[in-house]
Amino acid sequence: MVSRQAKHAPRGNDRGERLMWITSQRVFYAGLLGAAAERSIGGLGIYLSPTGAPLRIRIGGGAWQCGELMVVPPLVPHQIATDHRSILSLLIEPEFVDPAQMPEFLQRCGPVDAPAFVQRVRDVHALLAAASGRESFERFDFDTLLFDGPLAPRPLDPRIRSVIERINADPAAPASAEQCAASVTLSFSRFLHLFKQETGLTFRAFRAWKRARSLLRHVRQSATLTDIALDTGYPDSTHFSHSIRQVYGLRPSD
Numbered sequence: 613m614v615s616r617q618a619k620h621a622p623r624g625n626d627r628g629e630r631l632m633w634i635t636s637q638r639v640f641y642a643g644l645l646g647a648a649a650e651r652s653i654g655g656l657g658i659y660l661s662p663t664g665a666p667l668r669i670r671i672g673g674g675a676w677q678c679g680e681l682m683v684v685p686p687l688v689p690h691q692i693a694t695d696h697r698s699i700l701s702l703l704i705e706p707e708f709v710d711p712a713q714m715p716e717f718l719q720r721c722g723p724v725d726a727p728a729f730v731q732r733v734r735d736v737h738a739l740l741a742a743a744s745g746r747e748s749f750e751r752f753d754f755d756t757l758l759f760d761g762p763l764a765p766r767p768l769d770p771r772i773r774s775v776i777e778r779i780n781a782d783p784a785a786p787a788s789a790e791q792c793a794a795s796v797t798l799s800f801s802r803f804l805h806l807f808k809q810e811t812g813l814t815f816r817a818f819r820a821w822k823r824a825r826s827l828l829r830h831v832r833q834s835a836t837l838t839d840i841a842l843d844t845g846y847p848d849s850t851h852f853s854h855s856i857r858q859v860y861g862l863r864p865s866d
Contacts, residue, residue: 654821679723
């Protein structure tokens with residue numbers, strides 16, 4: 613089940629059209645795309661145009677491709693561009709879903725043809741925009757709205773699950789791979805192999821992504837970037853800025 617804990621962040625005078633719905637396992641974002649810089653996000657990324665204007669995607673430095681709906685697996689470097697300044701996007705944390713049980717079109721990479729899903733996402737955006745500023749999103753269930761029901765959970769080794777829960781609970785905590793391996797009584801090498809096997813991500817990439825993802829908790833706060841960097845576990849604002857640019861293709865301030 614997707615956590616009911618959610619935050620939404622409508623902006624400015626957009627009457628709720630720009631918003632972010634954050635749960636522990638999913639994110640729904642409607643807002644500005646920003647520059648088409650390369651990004652490498654640790655979750656399954658789903659992008660679509662809010663207006664029907666085509667998107668362009670470039671996977672790992674390859675040729676640009678066009679389409680209305682783009683799907684990018686975790687940690688695949690890519691660039692997204694559109695002549696329309698805004699975008700709708702979904703983010704699904706990979707450790708919570710069984711990739712083999714996901715809808716077929718979400719198992720691809722690049723432009724996909726799923727017009728019914730595109731319309732569904734736009735309808736959900738309209739629903740959330742109408743609710744934004746007047747009520748909490750907590751009455752909504754993410755997977756029911758977007759997928760007609762819960763996505764199948766990923767079967768995980770209990771030892772790896774306990775480490776994941778520990779990192780998700782506090783992404784800024786300085787727990788090393790050696791410490792995590794010891795906490796579940798596995799050798800260092802066996803732990804690293806099992807973690808990658810179970811989650812599809814290396815331990816290092818998983819930790820880096822979760823730390824960068826925790827930035828989303830601060831979207832409505834007025835703290836300085838230095839304070840946010842320290843609060844999210846980065847040693848200083850320089851490391852923070854570099855990491856966020858790599859992940860999101862944007863500066864932390866953007």
